[in-house]
Amino acid sequence: MSGPQCCSNPPTLDPASGAGHVEKIAGFNTYVSGSIQSNLTILLVSDVYGYEAPNLRKLADKVAAAGFYVVAPDFFYGEPLVRNKPDRPLPAWIKDHGPDKGFEDATLIIDALKSKGVSSIGAAGFCWGAKVVVELAKVALILAAVMLHPSFVTVDDIKSVKVPIAILGAEIDNLSPPELVKQFDEILKVDSFVKIFPKCAHGWTVRYDVNDTTAVSCANEAHQDMLEWFAKYVK
Numbered sequence: 001m002s003g004p005q006c007c008s009n010p011p012t013l014d015p016a017s018g019a020g021h022v023e024k025i026a027g028f029n030t031y032v033s034g035s036i037q038s039n040l041t042i043l044l045v046s047d048v049y050g051y052e053a054p055n056l057r058k059l060a061d062k063v064a065a066a067g068f069y070v071v072a073p074d075f076f077y078g079e080p081l082v083r084n085k086p087d088r089p090l091p092a093w094i095k096d097h098g099p100d101k102g103f104e105d106a107t108l109i110i111d112a113l114k115s116k117g118v119s120s121i122g123a124a125g126f127c128w129g130a131k132v133v134v135e136l137a138k139v140a141l142i143l144a145a146v147m148l149h150p151s152f153v154t155v156d157d158i159k160s161v162k163v164p165i166a167i168l169g170a171e172i173d174n175l176s177p178p179e180l181v182k183q184f185d186e187i188l189k190v191d192s193f194v195k196i197f198p199k200c201a202h203g204w205t206v207r208y209d210v211n212d213t214t215a216v217s218c219a220n221e222a223h224q225d226m227l228e229w230f231a232k233y234v235k
Contacts, residue, residue, distance in 0.1 A: 005174050006127065006151060007090065009207040010083045011053040018057030020064065026112035028105065031057055031072040034064030040234050041113055041121045043142070044072040045106065045129030047206060048090075048097075050080030055206045056126070059223055066227050068234070069118070073109055075102045075132070099131035099152055106132050110141050122234035124226055126206050127151045127175070137161045144233035146226045148205045151175045158184045164191040166229040168222050172201040193229060197222065 015022070020033030031051050042063050046056055051074045060070040076097050081090060110121060122144040125133030130150030137145040138160040145165040147153065153176065165188065169181035178196045185194035197204065197218055205222045208215035 005202040007048065007081065007083050008201070009203060009209070010081075011049050011055060011207060013049065013052040013080065014054050015052050017052065017054040019061045020057065020070070025071060025073065026105075026108040028073040028075070028109065029078075030074065030109070031060060032070065033057075033060045034067075034069045036069045036116060036118065038067055038069045039118055039120055040067060040230075041069045041071065041118045042230055042234065043106065043109060043113075043121060043123040043133075044070060045075065045102065045123060045125040045132045046072060046080075047127035047129060047203065048076075048081040048093075049207075050074060050076050052080070053206060055208065055210070055219075059206065062223060063227060063230070066231070068230065071109065071113070073105070075105050099128055099135070102129070102132040103135040106136055107141060110136070120234050122146070122230045124148065124230075125150070127203060131157075134158070134161065134165075137163045137165055143235075144230060146229055148222060148226070149173055149176060149202045153184075155180075155183060155187060158187055159189075161188065161190055164229070164233045166193040166225065167195070168205065168225060169194070169196045170200040170202050170204055171196055171198045175202055191233075193225070195225060 051072045064070045123133045123142045124146040130147035131152035140162040148168045208219045
């Protein structure tokens with residue numbers, strides 16, 4: 001996880017980005033897009049750069065436009081990773097912001113959503129967030145899961161998944177190399193969709209350069225796969 005790919009292409013965070021708004025859910029600042037009246041909710045769990053990343057919010061808006069109520073909480077309590085910060089390198093930062101804590105916090109978000117009457121919830125996780133989502137999938141707190149260029153996720157995690165899951169991996173990925181993603185595919189016991197994107201690198205779905213048409217096209221393809229998975233299972 002501490003390799004350079006995990007933190008490559010950091011976004012320029014923008015708290016004003018996106019067509020949605022920020023509100024408190026279960027005490028967490030949360031970017032929200034779409035209407036809660038839809039009752040079909042998607043939880044987006046960010047990578048280490050957090051919920052103010054413009055590409056993540058743009059994706060949240062895209063999912064909302066497909067008819068979902070989308071929530072992307074700040075699971076880092078206002079402290080997303082700052083790359084190359086001498087007094088707060090990744091190993092120190094991750095001690096305070098491990099995905100185990102993210103999982104605990106995600107259960108609070110899900111409880112809060114259910115208390116509002118939401119019953120159909122899916123979740124997608126990016127890099128760090130994929131580990132949070134696989135933990136939710138292991139205890140069936142969601143109807144469906146999508147992991148995009150996952151970090152920390154193990155074969156044992158995958159063996160315990162209890163809900164339909166899509167895994168979108170990159171050809172160039174030291175954190176979840178194609179060999180590991182193929183291993184995930186072989187051992188899954190639930191409905192699944194596993195795809196490796198050629199010539200793409202870890203983080204490609206949310207840390208792409210908006211001016212690079214090839215990168216945008218690859219990201220959009222992954223986003224469409226994610227949307228189709230949720231349309232099929234989050235009802």
